[in-house]
Amino acid sequence: GESVGLHLPTLSVQEGDNSIINCAYSNSASDYFIWYKQESGKGPQFIIDIRSNMDKRQGQRVTVLLNKTVKHLSLQIAATQPGDSAVYFCAENIEYSGGGADGLTFGKGTHLIIQP
Amino acid sequence: DGGITQSPKYLFRKEGQNVTLSCEQNLNHDAMYWYRQDPGQGLRLIYYSQIVNDFQKGDIAEGYSVSREKKESFPLTVTSAQKNPTAFYLCASSIGGYASYEQYFGPGTRLTVT
Numbered sequence: 001g002e003s004v005g006l007h008l009p010t011l012s013v014q015e016g017d018n019s020i021i022n023c024a025y026s027n028s029a030s031d032y033f034i035w036y037k038q039e040s041g042k043g044p045q046f047i048i049d050i051r052s053n054m055d056k057r058q059g060q061r062v063t064v065l066l067n068k069t070v071k072h073l074s075l076q077i078a079a080t081q082p083g084d085s086a087v088y089f090c091a092e093n094i095e096y097s098g099g100g101a102d103g104l105t106f107g108k109g110t111h112l113i114i115q116p
Numbered sequence: 117d118g119g120i121t122q123s124p125k126y127l128f129r130k131e132g133q134n135v136t137l138s139c140e141q142n143l144n145h146d147a148m149y150w151y152r153q154d155p156g157q158g159l160r161l162i163y164y165s166q167i168v169n170d171f172q173k174g175d176i177a178e179g180y181s182v183s184r185e186k187k188e189s190f191p192l193t194v195t196s197a198q199k200n201p202t203a204f205y206l207c208a209s210s211i212g213g214y215a216s217y218e219q220y221f222g223p224g225t226r227l228t229v230t
Contacts (some may be wrong), residue, residue: 006155012192043206043222043223046219103161103164108156108157
């Protein structure tokens with residue numbers, strides 16, 4: 001299967017605990033941020049996004065926090081389950097960059113392992 | 117069901133051959149993208165298209181070519197000029213326009229060139 005998890009930062013948590021995955025983004029002009037989950041051998045799945053006019057956004061069991069001062073993004077997953085095991089990527093984009101919908105810039109990812 | 121399909125899931129080619137990867141979407145999205153993923157790495161943008169008959173180079177376009185003759189389709193050709201073509205290739209689409217929106221990804225094609 002996909003060996004995306006090799007050489008990635010790894011976060012190991014107990015089932016039922018909360019997880020926090022961190023991401024430092026590079027471009028201070030970025031104003032749209034998104035988290036994806038990727039299971040082995042599959043395409044990334046959207047989890048949650050946030051625009052720069054917000055510093056927090058909540059979804060179902062997930063929360064994204066944005067700190068523009070230090071260019072930091074985090075994903076909090078509450079009450080982790082075995083199905084949460086995957087690689088998590090943050091991505092950034094500059095809205096209204098004059099070119100329209102150009103591509104996202106992805107981080108390298110964090111491998112989340114849920115221990116039973 | 118709406119979504120993005122990529123075919124085939126696995127593709128094997130000999131060095132020196134061009135190969136075309138298929139990507140189709142029925143989400144009525146204007147924008148489509150191709151990314152490459154190597155083990156232990158994030159996704160890197162190869163090409164993107166904001167509208168039919170128009171496309172732009174991404175960060176690693178050398179050795180690749182694309183076309184966008186139909187809104188639904190955005191095939192990627194990996195040419196013999198691409199020095200390290202073995203990788204996992206992901207296609208995505210989004211609503212498009214000036215605002216940023218989530219990109220929806222296909223299941224990927226794993227290309228192995230020997």
